[in-house]
Amino acid sequence: MSETPLLELRGVDKSFGPVQVLRDVDFAVYPGEVTALVGDNGAGKSTLVKCISGIYGTDAGEFFFEGRPVTINGPRDAAGLGIDVVYQDLALCDNLDIVQNMFLGRERRSGLVLDEPTMEELAARTLAELSVRTIGSLRQHVSSLSGGQRQTVAIAKAVLWNSRLVILDEPMAALGVAQTAQVLELVRRLADNGLAVVLISHNMNDVFAVSDRIATLYLGQMVAQVRTTDVTHAQVVELITSGRSDSLGANGRNDGGRRRNGTVGGLE
């Protein structure tokens, strides 16, 4: 495991009017690792992701990419750094085929004409690298794919574009058991290929199956960022629901100094 995080956030605040959604959040993501981002509904997971991907600006806080301070002022900046978000609602066009979707907005051309053979080759190679074997033809419309296959295409698209950090927002939602296993396997393979992966999930089984670290948000605060091997199911559930876990040792906490007594002092 490398020591420098690929992306590190320090002291991020974000408010929508009077409502403070993120307060003093620290978050670090390491290359080659799957970092699970967990928290109850409304804990600020989606807001944090949108801050990282440049959709929302932040009120305070610093971003470091490979140790260098960076600013993310829009989705373009995030994309420039190689940060890619695979959204829950699957940003794929049903009426286009797999290759067309994977290259959407970044088509290869030779002169004026689309270079279909090259695109098809690159798409095939990317899927092969990810050991995706469950897709019949690259030229079938995305609408004919199952939920897991669609998720696979969306993730492969991120890989194709040499993303350094892939953020997956509930990729297993609405998937069957076998399809979930298929996507989890793909998530693991992304990290093994050296990418940093952030996985948002509500399912503790999935989180423990695939993640290296678990970051827990509670009412807009990062209450713990720990190695998955250091915690139990029950402890993580406790962190999610109450923002604290008495059984969790102090060494399990992330950069302790910034934390307020290890627990969250309620709403205000």
Add this chain to the structure above:
Amino acid sequence: MITQSRTDHPETWSAVPARTTLDGHVRSYLARLRGGDMGALPAILGLVVLCAFFSVLRPNFLTAGNFANLFTQGAAVVLIAMGLVFVLLLGEIDLSAGFASGVCAAVLANLLTLQGWPWYLATTAALATGAAIGLVLGFLVAKVGIPSFVVTLAAFLAFQGIMLMLIKGGTTVAVQAAPIVAIENRNLSPLVGWLLAAVAVAGYGVTQLRRYHTRRTRDLATDPLSVVLIRIGGLAAVVGAAVYVLNVERSLNSLISSNRGMPVVVPLIAVLFVALSFVLSRTAYGRHLQAVGGNREAAHRAGISVDRIRISVFVICSSMAAVGGIVAASRFSSVDATTGGSDVLLYAVGAAVIGGTSLFGGKGRVVDAVLGGAVVAVIDNGMGLMDASSGVKYLFTGLVLLLAAGVDALSRRRAAATGNR
């Protein structure tokens, strides 16, 4: 925890695609049909049935003269429908396309006859008028955010008014410039017709074979060579037969006046058809257009400028309407207040839908406009030969349109059931 359980997906994906055979190709085509992906089949079947129907009831339907009439009668509607396909692809509608063509025709007639402009300048001005109309409509839809139905309904009314103002009430403005009149009223010599047909078939054949060769050498899945050859042969047969019939003498007494050869409007339609098809299926712009029609949010996230695409389709549609208007002016050698009015727009929308373009967006090809336009032209022409009243004609066309929309809706449902688009 991470298992290899893929039992619910027996199909496998291999690095080297299997070489499909003719038999396999036919089978996969039938499977697609069953899955609700009908393509051009309903329009072609409809065309065959209608032609058989009219030729049985009216033997003079199946004559060389009437065949040529189909082209000149249907040309304006087909051209307008070609533009409409782009708008419909985005799930938008342009109700003003008919009267936009009328306005452009009126501009043409005014400049030619009343202002004495040369034909090429007047034509350019008419086309520019079309593009400008599209720009305004597109701006109102994409930037201001008014639904296209409302914007173009307003334009439908306004353009009717502009037409009346341009041609001073109920008068008729004659169009006498020879090159304009020639479009619908002159024929190419038989030899030129054959040459153009040969160029078209050769062009298609070379593109198809080159594509086959490239994909084959790069180890990508291809249609079998036999299918490629059948396609080229099929086009050659259809084009050859059409040119042969068009080159038959249509004049009752060829000593007095000869009337044979391909109407000038046919190559015009063919060139625009190839150009627009190329834009739609081979360029990044066309791909982006389809993406916006399929999932606007996904297209936006992929970095596509959705507003620009939405404006551009209205420009294309109104420009094609201008071409249709010029052709209509040529057909009657005049422009009056009804040019582009009454049933033109409805026929054009009907043509696109009958051809297979979906009103829900995301599905449409330029060829739909041609095939659907042919169906509309055959109905219009056949009913005319049967001395049917306008009432019966409209009723019949309406029923066919309803049938086409029904086929679209049913194949959609079928497709949803089989998870196939």
